[in-house]
Amino acid sequence: xxxxxxxxxxxxxxxxxQPRDGFGPPPRPPEEDGGGEDPRPGWRPAFPVSRGRLxxxxxxxxxxxxxxxxxxxxxxxRGAPAWQNVALPASLWANTFVLLASSVTMEWTRRxxxxxxxxSAKKWMAATAALGAAFLGGQVLAWMELAGAGVYLASxxxxxxxxxxxGMHGLHLAGGIAALAYVSAGVFxxxxxxxxxxxxxxxxxxxxxxxxxxxxxxxLLMLA
Amino acid sequence: MTTHDEHAHPELxxxxxxIFSTDHKIIGIQYIITAMxxxxxxxxxxxxxxxxxxxxxxxxxSLENIFPTGFAGGVxxxxxxxxxxxxxxxxxxxxxxxxxxxxxxxxxxxxxQIGARDMAFPLLNALSYWTFLLSCITILGALFATGGPPxxxxxAYAPLSAVPAMGPGQGDGMTLWIVxxxxxxxxxxxxxxxxxxxxxxxxxxxxxxxxLPLTQWALFITAILGTLAFPVLLAAGILLTxxxxxxxxxxxxxxxxxxDGTLIDHSGGHPLLWQHLFWFFGHPEVYIVLLxxxxxxxxxxxxxxxxxxxxxxxxxxxxxxxxxxxxxxxGHHMFLSGMNPLLGSLFxxxxxxxxxxxxxxxxxxxxxxxxxxxxxxxxxxFALGFVSTFISxxxxxxxxxxxxxxxxxxxxxxxxxxxxxxxAVAPLFAAFAGIYFWFPKMFGRMMNMTAGxxxxxISFVGVNCVFMTMHASGVAGHLxxxxxxxxxxxxxxxxxxxxxxxxxxxxxxxxQILFLVNFFASIWFGPxxxxxxxNATTLEWTVPSPPGHGNFGPELPVVERWAFDYSVPGAKEDxxxxxxxxxxxxxx
Numbered sequence: 154x155x156x157x158x159x160x161x162x163x164x165x166x167x168x169x170x171q172p173r174d175g176f177g178p179p180p181r182p183p184e185e186d187g188g189g190e191d192p193r194p195g196w197r198p199a200f201p202v203s204r205g206r207l208x209x210x211x212x213x214x215x216x217x218x219x220x221x222x223x224x225x226x227x228x229x230x231r232g233a234p235a236w237q238n239v240a241l242p243a244s245l246w247a248n249t250f251v252l253l254a255s256s257v258t259m260e261w262t263r264r265x266x267x268x269x270x271x272x273s274a275k276k277w278m279a280a281t282a283a284l285g286a287a288f289l290g291g292q293v294l295a296w297m298e299l300a301g302a303g304v305y306l307a308s309x310x311x312x313x314x315x316x317x318x319x320g321m322h323g324l325h326l327a328g329g330i331a332a333l334a335y336v337s338a339g340v341f342x343x344x345x346x347x348x349x350x351x352x353x354x355x356x357x358x359x360x361x362x363x364x365x366x367x368x369x370x371x372x373l374l375m376l377a
Numbered sequence: 378m379t380t381h382d383e384h385a386h387p388e389l390x391x392x393x394x395x396i397f398s399t400d401h402k403i404i405g406i407q408y409i410i411t412a413m414x415x416x417x418x419x420x421x422x423x424x425x426x427x428x429x430x431x432x433x434x435x436x437x438x439s440l441e442n443i444f445p446t447g448f449a450g451g452v453x454x455x456x457x458x459x460x461x462x463x464x465x466x467x468x469x470x471x472x473x474x475x476x477x478x479x480x481x482x483x484x485x486x487x488x489x490q491i492g493a494r495d496m497a498f499p500l501l502n503a504l505s506y507w508t509f510l511l512s513c514i515t516i517l518g519a520l521f522a523t524g525g526p527p528x529x530x531x532x533a534y535a536p537l538s539a540v541p542a543m544g545p546g547q548g549d550g551m552t553l554w555i556v557x558x559x560x561x562x563x564x565x566x567x568x569x570x571x572x573x574x575x576x577x578x579x580x581x582x583x584x585x586x587x588x589l590p591l592t593q594w595a596l597f598i599t600a601i602l603g604t605l606a607f608p609v610l611l612a613a614g615i616l617l618t619x620x621x622x623x624x625x626x627x628x629x630x631x632x633x634x635x636x637d638g639t640l641i642d643h644s645g646g647h648p649l650l651w652q653h654l655f656w657f658f659g660h661p662e663v664y665i666v667l668l669x670x671x672x673x674x675x676x677x678x679x680x681x682x683x684x685x686x687x688x689x690x691x692x693x694x695x696x697x698x699x700x701x702x703x704x705x706x707x708g709h710h711m712f713l714s715g716m717n718p719l720l721g722s723l724f725x726x727x728x729x730x731x732x733x734x735x736x737x738x739x740x741x742x743x744x745x746x747x748x749x750x751x752x753x754x755x756x757x758x759f760a761l762g763f764v765s766t767f768i769s770x771x772x773x774x775x776x777x778x779x780x781x782x783x784x785x786x787x788x789x790x791x792x793x794x795x796x797x798x799x800x801a802v803a804p805l806f807a808a809f810a811g812i813y814f815w816f817p818k819m820f821g822r823m824m825n826m827t828a829g830x831x832x833x834x835i836s837f838v839g840v841n842c843v844f845m846t847m848h849a850s851g852v853a854g855h856l857x858x859x860x861x862x863x864x865x866x867x868x869x870x871x872x873x874x875x876x877x878x879x880x881x882x883x884x885x886x887x888x889q890i891l892f893l894v895n896f897f898a899s900i901w902f903g904p905x906x907x908x909x910x911x912n913a914t915t916l917e918w919t920v921p922s923p924p925g926h927g928n929f930g931p932e933l934p935v936v937e938r939w940a941f942d943y944s945v946p947g948a949k950e951d952x953x954x955x956x957x958x959x960x961x962x963x964x965x
Contacts, residue, residue, distance in 0.1 A: 200577045215566055218605050218609055219609070221612075222611070225654070226654065235626075306624065306625060309645075310645055310646070
């Protein structure tokens, strides 16, 4: 009788192969492989992305396509004979710096919330809102600077785009500030924790996106 | 799950239950009925157009009483005719087809067919409908604007649309048009976000993506198309608005004179830019209308052929391919805009590529009904009518998608005949098929099927008389938007054709009254419908007709199989519900 080196009495049962359902791996208990809204205990959605995050990215897709429309108009008209560049207001540089700084503070807010340091998160949250508002105020100052130099909406194609693109971006950022205000109410009431903080992270994603969008628009207006 | 369970929802009053509802079923029905009202308006406008084209210059004193400016002196005014063209196109494309197929069937069917209790965001859904209703009211308001409705066609080409002084309807009428389309876009985007989220995250246990009915796949792809295409139209509309009220010159070139000799104070813009932006939205819009129609027709064909759909996977892949290609073909609307011939060839290539997935779908539909013992119910007749008109209209599209032949055919009735068959009649037939099919689930009663058959046969013969004849008059050179063909001597041979088209159109229009009477009378007086009157397999047929609030009983259904198990060998009946477990089928 050969020496038994391994325990052969326990039969290795292979892991049951779970049926593929929807996209991605199935990180769910085996008895529940659907995504219904049934609030039974242990229920987890089959789709790997939360509903809030999915909607946020759909909204951002809409924003991307909106500005893709504006950008293609810009690029086509850039070749028109009547195109005349106008000097960009110097305050746009300062505004860009302010917005980039607000992205940093937003990121600190998110990280402090995720770590559960609510007191610290509150400060960064307030700083982000203040910087965002400062950016919007700065954009209005840039408009006033333009108007002071005699450059109006209808002056040239470049100035038309300058006003409309900054305005459309400002509207979207104002939406971000509104979301921030809504979320900050929760932050200041200590509603979010290291475990549950999705509104804060969604807000941060939107905010960074608006920051990136502005950098893109600024480069488009400056270089093209 | 057999009992009607209300899950402790308090009974709501009439207003909360049927008017200000967040229930997806009510919202879907609201969309369908609103779109039907819009269709009546759009249809009446087309009847007036046919009156003018069949008998140009005839005195209609009775119509002068109804339209004192449009029929000043009893004869239709040319400007009034152009506004009819514009409003008919706008109302039908946006407010009928897009609304009824995605808004109507999308809302009604998505939660029911995937096994969810409602949409992911019911309140957003209700907001989407009310925004849509507001846009309907706004576009109808354009009919009564100072100076009359807009004249520039449903495509609102610049610079006609960009300068309010260009024409009587280009002032307030055009402004209302832009507002209505912007509202419609917002409504469509709200719906689209909801559809994608619901379909991805709220499918019930066992309902994998590849077990979805094809209607659901179609609505999913359509929602993605809308999310990508509508914002571009919105961007174009914003720029257009600034041209009109802000003095900018995005779409207005320099040195443009008005008819009275006034020089316009704009400079430097590009009218073709509008066409690019519009058609970048406009061609996907064709498929926003057509894809749900394809999905509905696929499911209904399979149900009444009592056979599984032929090649389910290819149906899904071909719909995805059509959706992708629809974004790179917009230039075929602009072959005559002076584009580089090489670019024209590229757009021809991408356009003709769409023929491949379209043909895959068509052969799959034919494969589905081939050798089947077809049950010729009214929904099936309309689904077959969809396939028929999709083929006839699609084939003439090949000539228009090829730049060489399109240059001859452009802006003739050949185009009018083509797009009406393929993107108006085909989706309309699919919508009719869907309404006859799901009416029992919507209202708990059956529609009258004899009236339905009469409706189908008059409609089917009628649309072919109208739109196939238009292909012929187009080849003869009949121009697309002309008000009075008798002004052109070379069109004399088609005068008779025009009268034939007009008479056919009136008969066709009258047949739709039969449908409306059938629809509304059946809501109250139709015979009661059973849970599953068509012996179909999908989840909505497992619940009472109409389903209660929350759709399903205390437990959500569990899906065991795909949606096309018809005539399964060894099964007790010729259909197996999606909820039926495999063991129960074999034991029978």
